[in-house]
Amino acid sequence: MGAMPEWVPETVDTTKPSAARMYDYYLGGAHNFGVDRELARQVLALFPDGPMMAQANRAFLHRAVRHMLDAGVRQFLDIGSGIPTSGNVHEIAQQAAPGARVLYVDHDAVAVAHSELMLRANPDADVLHGDLRSPREILESPHLRGLLDLSQPVGVLLIAVLHFVPEDDGPGAIIAELRDAVAPGSYLAVSHGTGVGRTTVTMEQLAEIYRSTSTPLTFRDHDQVRELFAGWELLDPGVVWAPEWRPNWHDEVGDDPSFSGSVAAVGRRP
Amino acid sequence: VSDIQPLAGVPEAQELTTDRGVDPAAVDLAVFAWEWTRVLAGTSWVAEDRTVVADRLTRLTSRLAGALRAEPFAPEAGIEVGEALVRFGYVAPDALARTVTLLQERPLADLRPAGTAAGSTAAEGRLAQLVGAVCLGFTRALRNRTLDEQEAIRSSALLAWQRAEAALREQALHDPLTGLPNRAGFARDLEPMTAHGTTGTVTACLLVVTDLPAVDDVAGREVGDAVLRGLAERLRSRYDGPSELVAHVGREEFIVAAVDHHDGTDTTGLRLAGAQELLSAPVYVDGQRFVVSVAAGLVARPAGRTDAARLLRDADRAASWARSRGRDAVAIFDGARDAREAHDRELAADLPAAIDSGGLAPHYQPIVAPATGRLVAVEMLARWPHPRQGLVPPSRFLRLAERGGLSEALGRSLLRQACRQAAAWRASLAAPPVVSVNVFPMQLAGRHTPGAVAEVLDEAGLPAPALQVEISEQSVLSDPRVLRGIADLAALGVHVVVDDFGTGRANVAQLAELPEHGVRGIKLPADFLTRIGPDGSGCHDTTAGRAVRVLAGTVDLAHDLGLQVTVEGVETAGQHRLVEDLGVDLAQGWHHGRPAAADATTRLLRAQTP
Numbered sequence: 106m107g108a109m110p111e112w113v114p115e116t117v118d119t120t121k122p123s124a125a126r127m128y129d130y131y132l133g134g135a136h137n138f139g140v141d142r143e144l145a146r147q148v149l150a151l152f153p154d155g156p157m158m159a160q161a162n163r164a165f166l167h168r169a170v171r172h173m174l175d176a177g178v179r180q181f182l183d184i185g186s187g188i189p190t191s192g193n194v195h196e197i198a199q200q201a202a203p204g205a206r207v208l209y210v211d212h213d214a215v216a217v218a219h220s221e222l223m224l225r226a227n228p229d230a231d232v233l234h235g236d237l238r239s240p241r242e243i244l245e246s247p248h249l250r251g252l253l254d255l256s257q258p259v260g261v262l263l264i265a266v267l268h269f270v271p272e273d274d275g276p277g278a279i280i281a282e283l284r285d286a287v288a289p290g291s292y293l294a295v296s297h298g299t300g301v302g303r304t305t306v307t308m309e310q311l312a313e314i315y316r317s318t319s320t321p322l323t324f325r326d327h328d329q330v331r332e333l334f335a336g337w338e339l340l341d342p343g344v345v346w347a348p349e350w351r352p353n354w355h356d357e358v359g360d361d362p363s364f365s366g367s368v369a370a371v372g373r374r375p
Numbered sequence: 376v377s378d379i380q381p382l383a384g385v386p387e388a389q390e391l392t393t394d395r396g397v398d399p400a401a402v403d404l405a406v407f408a409w410e411w412t413r414v415l416a417g418t419s420w421v422a423e424d425r426t427v428v429a430d431r432l433t434r435l436t437s438r439l440a441g442a443l444r445a446e447p448f449a450p451e452a453g454i455e456v457g458e459a460l461v462r463f464g465y466v467a468p469d470a471l472a473r474t475v476t477l478l479q480e481r482p483l484a485d486l487r488p489a490g491t492a493a494g495s496t497a498a499e500g501r502l503a504q505l506v507g508a509v510c511l512g513f514t515r516a517l518r519n520r521t522l523d524e525q526e527a528i529r530s531s532a533l534l535a536w537q538r539a540e541a542a543l544r545e546q547a548l549h550d551p552l553t554g555l556p557n558r559a560g561f562a563r564d565l566e567p568m569t570a571h572g573t574t575g576t577v578t579a580c581l582l583v584v585t586d587l588p589a590v591d592d593v594a595g596r597e598v599g600d601a602v603l604r605g606l607a608e609r610l611r612s613r614y615d616g617p618s619e620l621v622a623h624v625g626r627e628e629f630i631v632a633a634v635d636h637h638d639g640t641d642t643t644g645l646r647l648a649g650a651q652e653l654l655s656a657p658v659y660v661d662g663q664r665f666v667v668s669v670a671a672g673l674v675a676r677p678a679g680r681t682d683a684a685r686l687l688r689d690a691d692r693a694a695s696w697a698r699s700r701g702r703d704a705v706a707i708f709d710g711a712r713d714a715r716e717a718h719d720r721e722l723a724a725d726l727p728a729a730i731d732s733g734g735l736a737p738h739y740q741p742i743v744a745p746a747t748g749r750l751v752a753v754e755m756l757a758r759w760p761h762p763r764q765g766l767v768p769p770s771r772f773l774r775l776a777e778r779g780g781l782s783e784a785l786g787r788s789l790l791r792q793a794c795r796q797a798a799a800w801r802a803s804l805a806a807p808p809v810v811s812v813n814v815f816p817m818q819l820a821g822r823h824t825p826g827a828v829a830e831v832l833d834e835a836g837l838p839a840p841a842l843q844v845e846i847s848e849q850s851v852l853s854d855p856r857v858l859r860g861i862a863d864l865a866a867l868g869v870h871v872v873v874d875d876f877g878t879g880r881a882n883v884a885q886l887a888e889l890p891e892h893g894v895r896g897i898k899l900p901a902d903f904l905t906r907i908g909p910d911g912s913g914c915h916d917t918t919a920g921r922a923v924r925v926l927a928g929t930v931d932l933a934h935d936l937g938l939q940v941t942v943e944g945v946e947t948a949g950q951h952r953l954v955e956d957l958g959v960d961l962a963q964g965w966h967h968g969r970p971a972a973a974d975a976t977t978r979l980l981r982a983q984t985p
Contacts, residue, residue: 117536126528132420133466135524138532156467160420167422188528191464192422214539219531353424 117214124269124320125187125216131159136188136219147314151307154364161365162296163192164357165347166264169294169371170194172340172351173260174201176373178292180253182283184210184237185266189223194262195230204229208252210243212236237266238274240282258290258374265367267333268298269320277333284336289374293337296347296369300324303366330368337372344370404440407481408433414473421464428463435459439478439509443501450504457512461520471513478506550623552600553607561622561630562683568618568634573679575636580647580674581690582610582654585698586667587627594663601660602667603627609653624687628694629654632686634678644673648705655703670698674708689713718764723775725761730781730788735759735772737792738970741979742811742941742963745955750983752809752843754963755793756970757785786814787827794835794842796973801841804980811843813874825863832867839868845898847874858892865893872896872941877929890937897933899926901944901964904953911949923953930957 122144126137130145133156137145149155170181179202183194186209198205209220209232220232233248243249253259261283270276280293300308308324315322325333327344334344342349346362347369412429421428435456442452460470479502548560556564569577584606591599603623610621610629618634631650635643651671658665672693674686689708697706729735739753759767776785790812797810814824832839844864846857864871873889876897889897904911906922914920926942933940942954945964954962968979 117532117539119532119536135521136528136531138528156420157417160417163420163422190420192420197422214535215528215532218535218538219528222527222531222534 122318125213129188131155158366161347165369173292178260180206181260183262210235244286259287261293263295271323291374294371296367297330302363334372340371408436418470419465419467450508453505453508454512457509458516461516553623555623558624565683575678577634577678578643578675579632579686579690581672581694582629583670583694584627584667605658668702671705739976740970741968743967745962754811794837798835798837813845843870845874862893874898875900896939898941904944909947911953
């Protein structure tokens with residue numbers, strides 16, 4: 106008997122810009138199309154530091170994952186993983202702990218297909234076409250159940266993805282659902298785009314650019330990000346600018362870490 | 376160097392000491408690598424920690440320095456260094472620009488080949504070639520990487536697109552409510568089981584949840600949906616074998632099908648019919664209990680000679696039979712019954728158009744006065760020459776007309792045609808026949824019939840006495856409405872006779888009442904003559920003999936009451952002689968002529984000498 110498709114398919118339209126491929130462009134990748142680059146260049150005109158911001162974000166992801174690995178976490182759920190780029194979570198994790206398992210989740214069908222092609226030979230990493238806004242579907246998917254053991258701690262990674270979740274979709278409830286599904290000792294890493302320190306006009310222009318993608322932006326400040334960690338114990342130094350979160354080298358933070366445009370934090374489920 | 380901040384994590388020059396003291400060349404290398412790490416930082420996303428990066432760049436610095444010093448000079452090392460930068464992730468154009476600037480400005484320029492002076496032409500020449508080689512290696516590697524990534528993202532987009540298309544196709548084959556295959560999905564899934572040349576038997580059972588519309592109406596459609604999901608789940612878990620299928624083929628219809636490669640199809644049929652019981656068990660939705668009634672239709676076919684559409688159709692027929700039989704019935708498909716019903720459906724569908732277009736052609740059967748042998752009347756008998764089913768007998772289309780509420784329209788159409796024809800004969804013949812028309816009892820019970828008859832007569836310009844109306848005795852004569860109708864017709868001057876006398880519920884005793892209601896005659900059916908036999912005679916003590924006496928007695932009795940007698944079914948000369956001898960007023964039967972179309976009847980009438 107033919108089984109019902111797991112997700113509701115949508116047509117793949119590469120004439121529509123994708124936030125995942127734009128991010129790849131900021132990081133210097135060529136996994137993008139003309140429409141993505143055109144929009145990304147508009148963003149870079151507004152934020153000439155765009156590549157640095159993306160790198161700072163990416164570097165935070167690395168530090169957070171390493172911290173979780175040091176704490177003994179051996180499985181990761183990376184939601185909003187986007188286009189795979191060098192130094193992916195499974196690369197870091199499996200290098201540090203062979204056999205560590207990683208499930209990537211993204212709602213961008215092209216990003217998912219790309220991840221799939223890349224992970225074909227990796228039995229401990231998989232990708233799921235899913236949407237952060239439907240956490241139950243992610244948690245109950247056979248992909249997740251087949252790879253992750255939710256009775257053991259999981260490193261949940263929500264890197265540069267929550268600013269694509271508007272208030273109407275209840276980001277707090279989404280995170281709470283993820284929190285309740287994972288075992289005590291699990292970690293949550295969040296990095297989040299913020300307008301703190303920038304002019305309203307600039308942020309509105311940025312939001313306007315992203316409106317033509319399928320993922321409009323919602324910016325949040327430190328306090329709002331802290332609220333998302335309800336029920337998690339925030340690790341030191343709390344919610345900070347992404348480069349400030351446990352830098353490897355003191356000079357990485359620089360004079361003004363707000364250049365990163367991202368606030369970040371890691372919490373532990375007690 | 377003074378304006379440059381120290382970079383944490385990169386070896387300081389003073390660490391590069393050996394047992395024999397500071398190695399100036401090593402210091403130069405380290406300073407350059409340190410500086411290089413610093414200028415590249417931030418140009419590109421590089422996952423590795425800066426200690427790893429510094430280590431890598433130190434090795435690249437050594438390669439460059441080695442190349443500058445080497446004899447003979449081998450600038451190819453620069454190509455490898457350029458390629459390595461890209462490989463390490465320094466893919467931003469700025470990374471190359473900063474590298475080139477650094478090579479020109481920083482101490483590496485001092486790593487001159489032995490025997491050449493700093494800033495000498497020879498040293499400058501070597502450096503320029505080396506820088507060119509680095510650019511070549513970098514741009515070539517970056518170009519390849521870009522092209523590879525573009526190819527990869529395009530392949531991914533294509534794969535994603537194919538996936539989405541396939542998922543859409545798959546989704547179109549499923550019912551979103553239950554997740555089961557829908558009608559199209561059932562056809563797709565059944566196809567391999569019924570491919571040409573497949574042996575075995577495919578059995579299907581269509582289950583109609585007959586109460587579902589009531590559940591939808593009373594409890595709401597959401598509850599109806601929940602009930603359906605519950606039922607779907609039961610079917611899915613019971614019929615999960617490799618050659619079993621379950622599908623949701625209509626809001627309240629499921630189908631289960633199985634292919635059996637042995638001939639034990641009875642057990643398969645039983646197993647599938649068990650679905651009915653399975654679904655009849657209570658379903659709970661939010662604590663509310665629902666028990667639904669399910670009609671089941673079973674059909675079995677040789678697997679290689681059927682398809683989903685036929686199976687669904689036939690199972691659906693059978694289920695409709697089950698449904699008409701009552702709650703929770705099961706019916707098995709019967710081809711003969713289906714063919715009959717299909718023909719009926721076709722006729723029923725064609726009937727309205729046939730009535731409107733005069734496709735039901737009146738035929739006329741001669742009625743003869745035995746005394747003179749003259750054709751004095753004709754009975755109009757409707758015939759329906761159907762384009763596919765041939766000549767359809769009145770018994771069939773009358774029944775269909777009645778079922779379809781078309782009796783009145785049909786009766787009126789035939790009456791109108793008959794009256795027009797009668798008027799035409801009156802205009803062209805010296806001795807035009809009376810035209811006798813059957814009127815359905817239902818029609819006569821309707822209030823409008825006498826008025827409608829008067830209207831049609833008027834329209835055709837036909838005097839009432841030229842029309843005879845035959846009313847079948849069956850079931851009519853006890854109904855006061857019918858009796859009133861007869862009286863009204865008689866009052867118009869129409870000649871009313873009772874047809875098929877003696878076959879219905881009325882008995883001979885009622886004969887006495889007929890004249891007072893306005894009935895002018897009776898028609899005796901062919902049964903009377905059939906019992907007598909073709910030669911029209913019989914010995915006194917045989918059945919035939921007794922039948923002659925019955926006929927004679929009936930004729931006498933009717934005459935006694937002033938009723939005209941017509942005998943039908945006169946097929947032989949012997950029978951004709953008999954009715955003549957008995958003094959029967961009118962005779963009708965194949966002996967005098969079969970029903971014929973208007974043209975042929977006109978010729979027959981003309982042939983009669985006045």
